[in-house]
Amino acid sequence: MNVISDGDRSRLARLITQLQDEPARADETLASEGYAEDAVAGHVVGISGAGGVGKSTLISRMLHVLRKDNLRVVVLAIDPTSERSRGALLGDRIRMRDSYGDGGVFIRSLATRGAQEALTVALGAIIRVCSAVCDLVIVETAGAGQVDVGIHRHVDTFVTVVAPLGDAITLMKSGQSEHAHVVAVNVRRGLEGNDRFVQQAGVILGGESLDDGWKRKVFAIDAKNSEGIEPFVQEGILAHREALNQT
Ligand SMILES: Nc1nc2c(ncn2[C@@H]2O[C@H](COP(=O)(O)OP(=O)(O)OP(=O)(O)O)[C@@H](O)[C@H]2O)c(=O)[nH]1
Numbered sequence: 473m474n475v476i477s478d479g480d481r482s483r484l485a486r487l488i489t490q491l492q493d494e495p496a497r498a499d500e501t502l503a504s505e506g507y508a509e510d511a512v513a514g515h516v517v518g519i520s521g522a523g524g525v526g527k528s529t530l531i532s533r534m535l536h537v538l539r540k541d542n543l544r545v546v547v548l549a550i551d552p553t554s555e556r557s558r559g560a561l562l563g564d565r566i567r568m569r570d571s572y573g574d575g576g577v578f579i580r581s582l583a584t585r586g587a588q589e590a591l592t593v594a595l596g597a598i599i600r601v602c603s604a605v606c607d608l609v610i611v612e613t614a615g616a617g618q619v620d621v622g623i624h625r626h627v628d629t630f631v632t633v634v635a636p637l638g639d640a641i642t643l644m645k646s647g648q649s650e651h652a653h654v655v656a657v658n659v660r661r662g663l664e665g666n667d668r669f670v671q672q673a674g675v676i677l678g679g680e681s682l683d684d685g686w687k688r689k690v691f692a693i694d695a696k697n698s699e700g701i702e703p704f705v706q707e708g709i710l711a712h713r714e715a716l717n718q719t
């Protein structure tokens with residue numbers, strides 16, 4: 473069984489804290505710890521979308537599918553820094569507690585610490601140290617708006633999670649979806665108009681060719697009830713990873 477060793481875990485924990493406390497010295501820290509610029513590293517997936525749309529729940533379901541394939545996964549879950557406590561609530565982690573005992577998964581919560589676009593400080597450097605010890609790094613942004621597109625510059629595969637809200641015009645607006653390789657429409661069971669929204673999303677967002685030649689895919693999922701997760705992971709995320717590896 474593929475695992476992330478205890479040594480790697482404590483190294484990650486220490487380095488992430490150091491990088492966030494001294495973001496200005498990130499390059500120096502990486503160099504002194506022996507992280508080469510051109511090292512081959514794990515695939516990076518960004519999951520973004522509005523607050524409460526189901527990102528953490530979706531990631532917790534994804535972990536089960538990815539672990540069946542024996543992939544080692546690091547999850548970086550970004551939560552807003554609380555103005556009151558100066559920390560993060562760690563709410564994302566609570567949603568992923570199923571995977572806490574799994575030696576192939578490492579989950580770390582990060583507070584935004586004043587960073588823009590629902591990201592956090594030193595994110596690029598943190599992703600680098602994480603991707604050195606696993607097959608897949610998943611970054612969950614803090615609850616993001618349509619204009620928070622910065623995450624796509626840090627990742628190989630960009631996923632946006634949307635709720636079936638709005639109409640065709642909403643779907644046609646640029647923003648996050650424009651950069652997404654994979655769109656997950658999180659359909660809450662039993663809501664009227666869902667099917668129509670999913671169909672419209674497929675027509676409007678699906679199939680568009682992106683910079684890397686990939687045609688965007690749209691999946692209907694139900695994160696809470698764990699429906700549609702396997703095709704989303706296999707035909708969406710892992711297929712995009714495979715497509716990038718081919719080129
Ligand atoms: N009924 C239903 N509830 C869902 C679904 N997905 C998520 N939820 C619920 O919505 C709430 C928020 O889900 P999260 O997974 O924490 O959403 P999030 O996008 O990670 O939220 P933030 O990290 O706060 O931005 C939780 O109570 C979930 O159980 C779904 O598909 N159906």
Ligand SMILES: [Mg+2]
Pocket residue numbers: 527528529563564612
């Ligand atoms: Mg969350």
